[in-house]
Amino acid sequence: MALDLLKRAWSDPDLAAYRDAAARFIEAEMLPQDEAARHRGHVGHALWRRCGELGFLCADIPEQYGGAGGDFRHEAVFYEEMARRALTGLGASVHTIVAHYLLNHGTEAQKARWLPRMVSGQLVGAIAMTEPGAGSDLQAIRTRAERGERGGEPGYRINGSKTFITNGFLAGLVLVVARTSATPGAKGTSILVVETDACAGFRVGRVLDKIGMKAQDTSELFFDDVFVPEDHLLGGREGQGFYQLMSDLPYERLIIGVLALAAMEGAYAQTLAYVQERQAFGAPLAALQHTRFKLAEVATTLRVGRSFIDDCVQQLVAGTLDTATASMAKLWASEAQGRVIDDCLQMFGGYGYMNEYPIARMFSDARVQRIYGGASEIMKEVIARSL
Numbered sequence: 001m002a003l004d005l006l007k008r009a010w011s012d013p014d015l016a017a018y019r020d021a022a023a024r025f026i027e028a029e030m031l032p033q034d035e036a037a038r039h040r041g042h043v044g045h046a047l048w049r050r051c052g053e054l055g056f057l058c059a060d061i062p063e064q065y066g067g068a069g070g071d072f073r074h075e076a077v078f079y080e081e082m083a084r085r086a087l088t089g090l091g092a093s094v095h096t097i098v099a100h101y102l103l104n105h106g107t108e109a110q111k112a113r114w115l116p117r118m119v120s121g122q123l124v125g126a127i128a129m130t131e132p133g134a135g136s137d138l139q140a141i142r143t144r145a146e147r148g149e150r151g152g153e154p155g156y157r158i159n160g161s162k163t164f165i166t167n168g169f170l171a172g173l174v175l176v177v178a179r180t181s182a183t184p185g186a187k188g189t190s191i192l193v194v195e196t197d198a199c200a201g202f203r204v205g206r207v208l209d210k211i212g213m214k215a216q217d218t219s220e221l222f223f224d225d226v227f228v229p230e231d232h233l234l235g236g237r238e239g240q241g242f243y244q245l246m247s248d249l250p251y252e253r254l255i256i257g258v259l260a261l262a263a264m265e266g267a268y269a270q271t272l273a274y275v276q277e278r279q280a281f282g283a284p285l286a287a288l289q290h291t292r293f294k295l296a297e298v299a300t301t302l303r304v305g306r307s308f309i310d311d312c313v314q315q316l317v318a319g320t321l322d323t324a325t326a327s328m329a330k331l332w333a334s335e336a337q338g339r340v341i342d343d344c345l346q347m348f349g350g351y352g353y354m355n356e357y358p359i360a361r362m363f364s365d366a367r368v369q370r371i372y373g374g375a376s377e378i379m380k381e382v383i384a385r386s387l
């Protein structure tokens, strides 16, 4: 039985139709723009708005806030169809994560104010946790949000700098993780919403030069006495930042697992086609036992991985996915992605090293999956603690 790369335990006819529509849009409108986006370092606002117009952004946000009222499976479909085609420029997953912070922790006024514009792509979302001196150890962040006022209006003044921020260059809405009190550790942390348009004191630094994900804008952000009114404090209560971050981890980590598996499936499909075509020693590469064994190993990894990731997707939709299991999904899938795509690239020989071949981009894009969203070592800590 051949490997069915589109079979999902959680799919249904509506989702299959949604997948077809996403694939058609990606092939027609995203793929042709990717090369230019890679040179520019970002996909541009027009593409974000186009995705919003067609309903591909925040598909699992409720209709009352402008969303399509779908669930995580709709999100997964869109990410998968991009990932299997080596498209990593549109930071739709981070955008959605930001929308979910607003949905899960925001006040009613915050949701009504920001979610519809995120769904339409008018506001691109970013989340700024990492600082030059604090990554895995987020409790060490130094960005401060101190109570202040502007023209009599009470609010917060934000000072500090962030780095490695996905969507940082294009972001219209940034969730800033900052200290709101001198209390050390988790309790002194809050999340503040910054609208970047005409925001005094806010500055985007360089679009960082990465080894992969060339079309995705990863940037430094600087906050120099940035004022936000009181109602920009996420959820309206100080000191909740860490708890808000922790409670959304299963969602974020599963997205990385979903992306990793889809990228592996895309790499496998391309490699299979290549080795059947490419001749060496008078026969296709696919005729060599070593090639067949490698493909058998990869296919087995995909089959096993699909069962686990599909189970996680179903658990997430049912609201039962715990952080340790989601961390296993992130750890296993991102590590497997590194190995599988390396094996696939090897079967392409020198062509695999050329950027014009998607497998080359998949290889350099894959590396960061083991680092961001909590590095593999941190995933192991989280899993070990749950045992």
Ligand SMILES: Cc1cc2nc3c(=O)[nH]c(=O)nc-3n(C[C@H](O)[C@H](O)[C@H](O)COP(=O)(O)OP(=O)(O)OC[C@H]3O[C@@H](n4cnc5c(N)ncnc54)[C@H](O)[C@@H]3O)c2cc1C
Residues within 6 Å of the ligand: 094, 126, 127, 128, 129, 130, 134, 135, 136, 137, 163, 164, 165, 166, 167, 210, 213, 218, 368, 371, 372, 373, 374, 375, 376, 377, 378, 381
């Ligand atoms: C392309 C890209 C996009 C990103 N997007 C965002 C974003 O949108 N928003 C955001 O806030 N951040 C973002 N990040 C930052 C990312 O989350 C951090 O890089 C990551 O959490 C690791 O932090 P660090 O780089 O400071 O490494 P460090 O924390 O300094 O870690 C260095 C190494 O030490 C290991 N290590 C650290 N602590 C432990 C421990 N306790 N036990 C064992 N090993 C440990 C780590 O696993 C790692 O291997 C992004 C990063 C990249 C590269």
